[in-house]
Amino acid sequence: MRIRYPVMIAVYFLLPITALLVWNWKYVAGRELFVLGALCLFSVGWDIWATDHGMKKIWLWRFNEKTISGWKLFTHPIEEYFFGVCAPIWMVLLWQVAKRGFLEGSYPDAWFAGVMVLLGTIAGFFMYRWQTASTEMSHDRELR
């Protein structure tokens, strides 16, 4: 399935980012947005460099053309750019909530950070189960 990687990014990152953005709305504005943008640029640059490294003769990792969308920008899968943007945004938003919650004594934020980590792990677990199951089902169909 060519949507496998985009679906993973959506479940693992886009849903939590949306929830964290709603929760953090009043804390992410103006200068913070600029900083977030700069952070994404750094992140994407590093990630693309590392991916590019993977395309050489001696590679670190490589992508499966059958499970990515096929859209590319400068020879890199478009999903990798999304990952490069989503991962730092997600981490920074989680950090903001955790910092307020655990270092500044804001109990709602502490609970929310804990719930986000827990829900992310549970969603990941079900995604893992779903992928394993769907893979084995398609394999069984091929055998029949």
Next chain:
Amino acid sequence: MPTGKTRYITNLVLCGLVPTVLLLARLSGKEVLLVIAIYIALLPFYVLWDSQATLHAKTRRTWIWEFSPETLLGPKLFGVPVEELLFMFIATAFPVGLWEFFLDLRVAPGVQWIAAFVFVVSAPIFYTYVAKKG
């Protein structure tokens, strides 16, 4: 120039861990502990993410990416290469360190600028000496 099985870990340490540690050095002890706590709390999440992406299953067609066995040390934890566990720590701590660095940029002396310098310079150097020659 790192070669063989140490290639990925060397890249991670020099391009990721060094700038991350420099960025973390300017945080308070409690903040660093919180970063480590977040990393530990997120480990199951990260392991699921990586395991799912590299899952080969029976048909060997469902993986999204795969690591080269020739550039990994070999040991795995929960099916994930140990290098990836280091990558996950960097993915946790580096954005946090850079975020705090950027927010305090106006009052940033000494170590912050070293961190920025190392980060900016390390990638092109490794691209030149490792990736291209690789």
